[in-house]
Amino acid sequence: MDLHNLRLYISFLNTLSLSSLFKNPNPNPCFLVSKTTHLHTHTEPPLLLFNSSLSYWIMEVAGEVLASESQLHVLAVDDSHVDRKVIEKLLKISSCKVTTVESGARALQFLGLDEEKGSLGFNGLKVNLIITDYSMPGMTGYELLKKIKRSSTFREIPVVIMSSENILTRIDSCLEEGAEEFLVKPVKLADVKRVMNDCIMRGETEGNKRRRVDKRKFEDDNHASSSSSSSSSIPSSPSSPLPSSPSTAATSSPLHSLKRAKLGDHN
Amino acid sequence: MDVVNQLQRQFIDYSASLHREGFLDDQFTQLQKRQDDNSPDFVVEVASLFFEDCEKLINNMARALEQQQGVDFKQVDASVHQLKGSSSSIGAMRVKDVCIAFRSFCEAQNREGCLRCLQQVTHEYSLLKNKLQTLFRLQQQILAAGGSIPVVE
Numbered sequence: 278m279d280l281h282n283l284r285l286y287i288s289f290l291n292t293l294s295l296s297s298l299f300k301n302p303n304p305n306p307c308f309l310v311s312k313t314t315h316l317h318t319h320t321e322p323p324l325l326l327f328n329s330s331l332s333y334w335i336m337e338v339a340g341e342v343l344a345s346e347s348q349l350h351v352l353a354v355d356d357s358h359v360d361r362k363v364i365e366k367l368l369k370i371s372s373c374k375v376t377t378v379e380s381g382a383r384a385l386q387f388l389g390l391d392e393e394k395g396s397l398g399f400n401g402l403k404v405n406l407i408i409t410d411y412s413m414p415g416m417t418g419y420e421l422l423k424k425i426k427r428s429s430t431f432r433e434i435p436v437v438i439m440s441s442e443n444i445l446t447r448i449d450s451c452l453e454e455g456a457e458e459f460l461v462k463p464v465k466l467a468d469v470k471r472v473m474n475d476c477i478m479r480g481e482t483e484g485n486k487r488r489r490v491d492k493r494k495f496e497d498d499n500h501a502s503s504s505s506s507s508s509s510s511i512p513s514s515p516s517s518p519l520p521s522s523p524s525t526a527a528t529s530s531p532l533h534s535l536k537r538a539k540l541g542d543h544n
Numbered sequence: 545m546d547v548v549n550q551l552q553r554q555f556i557d558y559s560a561s562l563h564r565e566g567f568l569d570d571q572f573t574q575l576q577k578r579q580d581d582n583s584p585d586f587v588v589e590v591a592s593l594f595f596e597d598c599e600k601l602i603n604n605m606a607r608a609l610e611q612q613q614g615v616d617f618k619q620v621d622a623s624v625h626q627l628k629g630s631s632s633s634i635g636a637m638r639v640k641d642v643c644i645a646f647r648s649f650c651e652a653q654n655r656e657g658c659l660r661c662l663q664q665v666t667h668e669y670s671l672l673k674n675k676l677q678t679l680f681r682l683q684q685q686i687l688a689a690g691g692s693i694p695v696v697e
Contacts (some may be wrong), residue, residue, distance in 0.1 A: 358593045359630040366578050366586060412625070441629050463571050463633045466578070 349476060350374040353419065354384045355439070360462070364408065364439075367469040376404075381416030384409070385424065388431055404434055406476050408460075411440035411447065419451060426455040435479065437472055439464055469502035548691035555682045559696040562679065567672055572635030576695055584687075593674050594634045598669045601627045605662050609655065621650035622660060627665070638668045 278404040353372045355361045361377040368375045378384050388404060407425065409418040416424075418438050425431045438451045448459045459477065460468050562568045572587075579586040603622040628643035630636075642665045649657030683693055693697055 357597070357626065357630055357633070359590060359597055359633050362576065362590050363633050366583070370578060412629075414622075441632060462629065463574075463635075465574065514664055 348372060348374045348404060349405040349473060350376070351406045351408060351473075352384060352387060352404045353377045354379075354381060354407065354411065354413070354418065356380060356413040360410065360439075364464060364469075365465050366462065368408075368473075370466060371469050371473045373406075373473060375517070380413060381409070381418070381421035381424075384421060406435050406437065408437040408439060408472070410462075411438050411451070412442070419447075419454065420503050422451060422456055435476055443525075546661060548686060548689045551682060551686045552691055552694050555679070555686060556694055556696055558679055562675055563696070566637050566641075567675055569635045571633065573696065575635065576693075579693070588680055588683075590634055590647055591680070594630055594636065595669070595673055597630045598627065598639075598673075601630075602662070602666055602669065605658075605665075609662060615653075615655055615658075615683040617650045617653045621647060624650060624661075636668075636672055638641060639665060639672060642668055650663075 283404045349372075351368050353361060353364045353368065353375060355364060355377070356379055359377075360377070365375045365377050376387065378387055384407065406523050407421075409421055413419040418440075422436050422438065425434060425436055432455070435457040436455065437458045437460060439460045439462050440447065451459050458472055460472070563573075575587050575590060601623045605620050608620045608623070624643050624646045628640055628647070631639040631643060642661055646658065646661035646665060649661055686693055691696075
């Protein structure tokens with residue numbers, strides 16, 4: 278049953294109030310048959326629906342598909358197994374679907390496969406965000422970032438860099454190449470939640486891309502001494518609305534990310 | 545539920561001592577908070593991965609430092625860097641601190657210093673492993689007795 282028909286089926290079932298099926302897996306089978314014969318033209322094969330437990334299964338699967346569609350899918354790249362496990366957990370807590378890979382090469386492979394699959398399938402979920410470690414053998418996170426931003430197919434995917442080393446020149450070059458954020462490890466849940474919120478905000482404004490004014494906003498937190506937690510922000514132009522960060526910004530680690538919102542048009 | 549209370553008390557005290565003695569830092573507490581009913585073994589799993597990492601990396605360092613014809617300090621440093629990263633991610637503070645010192649010796653290409661650090665890091669890793677195994681055992685006992693794991697701030 279493809280996604281489109283599945284949706285039709287779900288909405289039709291809802292109108293018939295068959296969602297009660299979900300709560301009570303043993304409804305009167307005769308009732309089920311009479312209701313579902315209407316669906317002949319919409320779905321196939323309708324014969325399956327005569328079995329109440331199969332309908333129950335279909336409802337469950339459909340629920341999962343629809344839920345996963347509304348969840349953001351994050352591709353996490355890190356050569357450290359420990360870090361992959363941790364970042365996966367933080368992302369899942371932040372209600373994301375997560376795919377973890379151990380290298381930049383694998384990440385590109387995954388994206389490539391994603392592309393080839395074309396339409397959405399269970400295994401071909403579109404990637405909404407890439408979060409990658411900086412220092413990796415082979416291809417660094419920076420190199421991966423460049424490859425993604427220079428690709429016409431993938432450059433719109435936001436990329437976040439993570440690093441255990443808080444080096445200003447490193448942060449600058451990542452942001453120059455188009456990274457959304459630079460997170461200092463160990464990454465906190467607050468950081469992940471903030472990044473996901475920004476990603477959602479970004480998604481919501483996708484439709485207004487053409488009307489978006491060029492905005493460059495630097496949040497320059499003092500990195501010179503690790504003990505300092507003061508932040509001085511460069512004032513942005515009054516006409517550019519900032520995506521509102523949650524109040525967790527105040528409680529996240531003292532070594533903050535430098536953030537820059539870029540113009541959506543990358544011509 | 546006296547048994548549970550007793551075990552929980554033990555767990556809290558032991559946890560507190562590990563923090564006090566610098567074996568674990570706040571990052572470990574953060575990981576414990578991420579544990580939930582869906583993933584009750586999360587911290588144990590991360591710890592296992594960490595110890596696997598430790599063993600592999602320590603072996604790499606040892607092999608690199610043994611080279612008679614000349615030590616590749618960059619290689620040693622790469623392994624130390626990785627270990628520092630993992631230990632930081634799990635909150636293994638003492639291991640991480642040794643790694644920081646270790647990196648300086650790598651940079652200075654000081655073989656003696658490096659060997660000393662290697663010894664220290666091996667020692668810290670095995671100490672931590674024992675301590676965490678004790679902690680996890682307590683955890684198991686609490687769960688087996690029907691209690692829940694207290695989170696130590």
